[in-house]
Amino acid sequence: MNxxxxxxxxKGLIGYGEGLVLQEKAFDKVVSGKADGILLLLEHKPVFTIGRSGGKENLLVDEKYLKTAGIELYETNRGGNITYHGPGQIVAYPIFDLKNWKKDLPWYVTCLEEVIINVLKDYGIKAGRKPKYRGVWVGDKKIAAIGIAVAKWITTHGFAxxxxxxxxxxxFINPCGITEFSVVSLDDFVKDVNFDEVMEKxxxxxxxxxxxxxxxxxRKWLESN
Structure with a gap:
């Protein structure tokens, strides 16, 4: 299919609220037929986001402390529990009309995981999935979180x-509500990792x-009518 x-x-660090507005712009372009899909790639300023499954109980510090640490807090309409976004993390927001691919949400989430698994393979890192938890894992450590929302078969949100x-x-949190496992970053495995190179991959x-x-x-095209 063409x-x-x-x-x-x-470019630069994007505030979470700003990211939501840009997703809305992309959604409007897709729903109006100006594109079949738009992929937004960015880095967020430090923020904790709470999904539809809740997660406030998994915030381990009070909101006053978050302000002193320079971390925002948002409740969102994506699936999943609490997670963190911040500098040094690639956030992907695919705004895709799944009617042009496959109307199958488990397939779509598996594809998002596959993107990251393939990137890690390029660096010689074996990553995979856990049956109970969505996301991408290197052993028992989570390297990418996934949370999506869908309306009219058009996706929003994505992965970090x-x-x-x-x-x-x-x-400061129990990431995604999970207490028995920890998180990991690509630079734990790759010395002098090049962020722009990873973004290209x-x-x-x-x-x-x-x-x-x-x-x-x-961005100018994205924000145009």
Missing amino acids: RRCFVVNL FNVKVNKDHFN VKDNFSVVFDTNFKEAS
């Missing part, structure tokens, strides 16, 4: 992949896994 798909690589992230911030693997040629697009 799909009209675009990738927008957003730890590349050179400050893992100390994960100590994420882009390339989206093209492979979703069998789609993504054209580069600008």
Whole structure:
């Protein structure tokens, strides 16, 4: 299928609220038929987000402390529990009309996991899945979290992949409500990891896994009517 798909690589640190607005812009473009899919790639400013499954009980510090630490807190409409986004983490928001791929949410989430598993394979790292928990794991340590939302078969939200992230911030929560396992980052395995190189590999693997040629697009295009 010849799909009209675009990738927008957003530069600098993006606030979470700003990211939600940009997702809405992308959603509007897809729902109006101007694109079949738009992939947003970015880094967020430090933020904890709480999904539809809740997660406030898994926040281990009070909100006053978060303010002093410079970390925002948001409740969102994605699936899943509490998670962290911050600098050194690749966040991917695929705004895809699944009617142009497959109307199958487990298939879609498995594809998101496959993108990251393939990137890690490029670095000689064997990663996989856990039957009970979504996301990508290296052994018993989580390297990427996934949480999505879907309306009219159009996806929003996506994944957060730890590349050179400050893992100390994960100590303020039970990530995704999980207490028996910990988190890990790509730079734990790869010395002098190049963030931009990893971002390119994420882009390339989206093209492979979703069998789609993504054209580069600008933020200006994304925000235009």
